Amino acid sequence: MLWRKIHRWLGLVAGIVALVLGLTGAVLSLDPVLSRWQAAPTPPGLSVAQLAERVAAGTPGAEEIRRLPSGEVVVYAFDNGQARANRIDPASGQLLGAYQPSATMRWFKNLHRSFLLGDAGRLAAAGIALAMGLISISGLVLLARRLGGWRRLAARVRGTGVQRLHAVTGRVVLAVLLLTSVTALTLSAATFGLVTLDAAQEPELASSTATAGELPVAQLPLLRELPLRDLRKLNFPSADDPADTWQVTTAQGQGWIDRHSGQTLAWQPASTAQRINDWAQLLHTGEGAWAWAPVLGLAGLSIPLFWVTGVMLWWQARRQRPHLADNSSAAQADTLIFVASENGSTWGFAQALHAALVQGGHRVHSAGLESFAVPASARQVFVLAATYGDGQAPAHAAHALERIARTPLTSARVTVLGFGDRQFDAFCAYAEALDAALRERGWAALLPLARIHQQSAQEFARWGEQLGEALGQPLALRYRPRIPRTTELELVSRQDYPGGAGEPAAILRFQWPRAGWLDRITGRALARFSAGDLLGVLPPDGAVPRLYSLASSWRDGFVEICVRRRAGGVCSGYLHGLQPGARIQAFIRSNPAFTLQATRRPVMLIGAGTGVAPLAGFIRGNTGRAPMHLYYGVRDPALDFYFEADLQRWLDEQRLASLHTSFSRTPQGGGYVQDALQRDAARLRKLIAKGAIVRVCGSQAMARGVAQALDAILGTVGLSVQQLKAHGRYAEDTF
Numbered sequence: 001m002l003w004r005k006i007h008r009w010l011g012l013v014a015g016i017v018a019l020v021l022g023l024t025g026a027v028l029s030l031d032p033v034l035s036r037w038q039a040a041p042t043p044p045g046l047s048v049a050q051l052a053e054r055v056a057a058g059t060p061g062a063e064e065i066r067r068l069p070s071g072e073v074v075v076y077a078f079d080n081g082q083a084r085a086n087r088i089d090p091a092s093g094q095l096l097g098a099y100q101p102s103a104t105m106r107w108f109k110n111l112h113r114s115f116l117l118g119d120a121g122r123l124a125a126a127g128i129a130l131a132m133g134l135i136s137i138s139g140l141v142l143l144a145r146r147l148g149g150w151r152r153l154a155a156r157v158r159g160t161g162v163q164r165l166h167a168v169t170g171r172v173v174l175a176v177l178l179l180t181s182v183t184a185l186t187l188s189a190a191t192f193g194l195v196t197l198d199a200a201q202e203p204e205l206a207s208s209t210a211t212a213g214e215l216p217v218a219q220l221p222l223l224r225e226l227p228l229r230d231l232r233k234l235n236f237p238s239a240d241d242p243a244d245t246w247q248v249t250t251a252q253g254q255g256w257i258d259r260h261s262g263q264t265l266a267w268q269p270a271s272t273a274q275r276i277n278d279w280a281q282l283l284h285t286g287e288g289a290w291a292w293a294p295v296l297g298l299a300g301l302s303i304p305l306f307w308v309t310g311v312m313l314w315w316q317a318r319r320q321r322p323h324l325a326d327n328s329s330a331a332q333a334d335t336l337i338f339v340a341s342e343n344g345s346t347w348g349f350a351q352a353l354h355a356a357l358v359q360g361g362h363r364v365h366s367a368g369l370e371s372f373a374v375p376a377s378a379r380q381v382f383v384l385a386a387t388y389g390d391g392q393a394p395a396h397a398a399h400a401l402e403r404i405a406r407t408p409l410t411s412a413r414v415t416v417l418g419f420g421d422r423q424f425d426a427f428c429a430y431a432e433a434l435d436a437a438l439r440e441r442g443w444a445a446l447l448p449l450a451r452i453h454q455q456s457a458q459e460f461a462r463w464g465e466q467l468g469e470a471l472g473q474p475l476a477l478r479y480r481p482r483i484p485r486t487t488e489l490e491l492v493s494r495q496d497y498p499g500g501a502g503e504p505a506a507i508l509r510f511q512w513p514r515a516g517w518l519d520r521i522t523g524r525a526l527a528r529f530s531a532g533d534l535l536g537v538l539p540p541d542g543a544v545p546r547l548y549s550l551a552s553s554w555r556d557g558f559v560e561i562c563v564r565r566r567a568g569g570v571c572s573g574y575l576h577g578l579q580p581g582a583r584i585q586a587f588i589r590s591n592p593a594f595t596l597q598a599t600r601r602p603v604m605l606i607g608a609g610t611g612v613a614p615l616a617g618f619i620r621g622n623t624g625r626a627p628m629h630l631y632y633g634v635r636d637p638a639l640d641f642y643f644e645a646d647l648q649r650w651l652d653e654q655r656l657a658s659l660h661t662s663f664s665r666t667p668q669g670g671g672y673v674q675d676a677l678q679r680d681a682a683r684l685r686k687l688i689a690k691g692a693i694v695r696v697c698g699s700q701a702m703a704r705g706v707a708q709a710l711d712a713i714l715g716t717v718g719l720s721v722q723q724l725k726a727h728g729r730y731a732e733d734t735f
Helices: 002-028 030-038 048-058 103-114 118-147 161-191 221-225 272-285 293-320 346-359 400-406 429-441 457-471 517-522 570-576 609-620 644-652 673-679 681-689 700-717 721-726
Strands: 062-067 073-079 082-088 095-098 231-235 246-250 253-257 264-269 335-340 364-368 380-386 413-420 450-453 487-500 503-511 534-538 546-549 558-564 583-589 603-608 628-634 658-663 693-698 730-734
Touching: 002 030, 002 103, 002 118, 002 293, 030 293, 048 062, 048 221, 048 231, 103 118, 118 161, 161 272, 161 293, 221 246, 221 253, 272 293, 335 346, 346 364, 346 380, 346 413, 346 457, 380 429, 400 429, 413 429, 450 457, 487 558, 503 570, 503 609, 534 570, 546 558, 546 570, 546 609, 558 570, 558 609, 603 609, 603 673, 603 681, 609 628, 609 644, 609 693, 609 730, 628 673, 644 658, 658 673, 673 681, 673 700, 681 700, 693 700, 700 721, 700 730, 721 730
Parallel strands: 335 364, 335 380, 380 413, 413 450, 603 628, 603 693, 628 658, 693 730
Antiparallel strands: 062 073, 062 231, 073 082, 082 095, 231 246, 246 253, 253 264, 487 503, 487 583, 503 558, 534 546, 534 583
16 A cells, blocks of 8 residues: 555656656766767777877867766867867877757756756755655556465456556666666765765875976876776876876876876775765766666656656546445444445446445445444445455555454345456465355354456356345346547348357448547547457447457458347347447447457467357468367357357468367267367377466356366476466456
């Protein structure tokens, strides 16, 4: 809970100012690259003594040589009383022109370091750097929680497009942002004198005047042995002061050289603080490491992306938590509803349950699960709990189990309803933990634990019917999810199949509407989609939309679904009544946990009935000819062999490597699809050993049977479906 608050509020507030630091930092990252490109190359093996000799011969009045982090060499001199700074070619000592730092880059540096506000701005910039460090640390902690632990930090990120963009970008650049925060604070500490960079005061030294002659610079031992690449600054002795010395500065320290004898009078090693500051300068600015500078620039550009996507996620969460009317106080309520939700979506179901119970004459109090308490007046308690990450509690309910353990037992019956996604290994695991804790504590239940997959309105409605029967009163749960903006689609063709068990099916193909830039900006355009994503269809009466797996991608130029007509099914009946030319309202919902990315690895596609639709879409899009193997089960090839002609053509085109069918309602049909897997066990083990990816689509019962069959097949080689899921190689889409 604490990490989420830190990340959210620092990100929303400090992130606004951090935009300036990020964008100016991105601009400044160009400077090391441009400077390195403009710098004259340094010959290998060139010593400081050789360079100084060339400078002394070619630049009258030279007082100082500096080698900049970019490798560029600049000579500072007085010529006829005029101070001059010139770039030189270290190979020849030839002047290349006046050295003048970019005024534009200097302005951006001042804006970046102090917001053009002097010391007050520097303090503000240091504060923002500290905030960015905390945001980065909290972001990494939350990302690890979301993915199920630090060991799974590289696992596939699931969620909406905005969630994935925020999380995936964070996984890539948060470590760099944390590094820039730490280095910025290090540099700020030196700027404000909080650390001492010099190890000691400079010694008071003088060249010996016993020898009248001055030793040529080429004969000074320290400078002869010092490579030019290690030089930072070389100060010439004053021509008017015979006792003055040569002074050389490197990353390792400073040295003073007698101008007459060539003896090194003193060497002062750089302090630890100075070395740390030097590294902080390099890592924070990229000066001296031009290849690192673009990485810093990209990290700076990510800050606006983080801020925008973070604000979008925060706003979506706020909108998803509805206002509850007639919310009685806990002390006066006979029914309590407690909610555990990471992003607020579960509150929509709580609102529907709350409204239905109030309409049924109950006094209802709804609150977050962190407020779990059961007064004596309560008769029924409902816990609606979503699971976060690898079976964890939503952040706000992190200590709910401890609170339940401390709550005195009453006669109230406590019922748990879990929300989750079967694609995750720990589907509804937090709800299961809550239910187990409540039963162990001695709380009675009105209904056994139930689980809702992917926020299914249909499953929630069926649970409501069971609840109404248990309460002995009609109970209609009118859950209405927030409907995304829809797009009008025109039906262009349909293929009809008799189907089995009196449930005909049809493959419906809709034209994908080409959209202009205005449609994309206003959101009227249909989002780009992949096979395996979901098409939400809104029936004319505006009821809850029905989701259908897509058998095509936007690249195919059409939208295709396979629909079985269910008895009493509002949406399936509506779709089956359509004829070419008819129009529907629909939207795209991404299904990233199931869609298939381009791969060269073997792919096992397992489906039954209309569940073959997204698998057909994967094969259709297999233009790279990856080895795809389809295991497909139907009742009767004469009734429900969907996509039969397409599958045969894809075999000929080598988009499909092999097709294994099983027909459960015909003699010698081979049984169910899991039976086909058993018959091909030896080859399946080889495919899995080669890194095969598995996609399963169909009924929940079929998916369970497939998982059991694969566990039996893979158990002989020490593998399991659970292991494949943990490595992102196995995903299901069930109904």
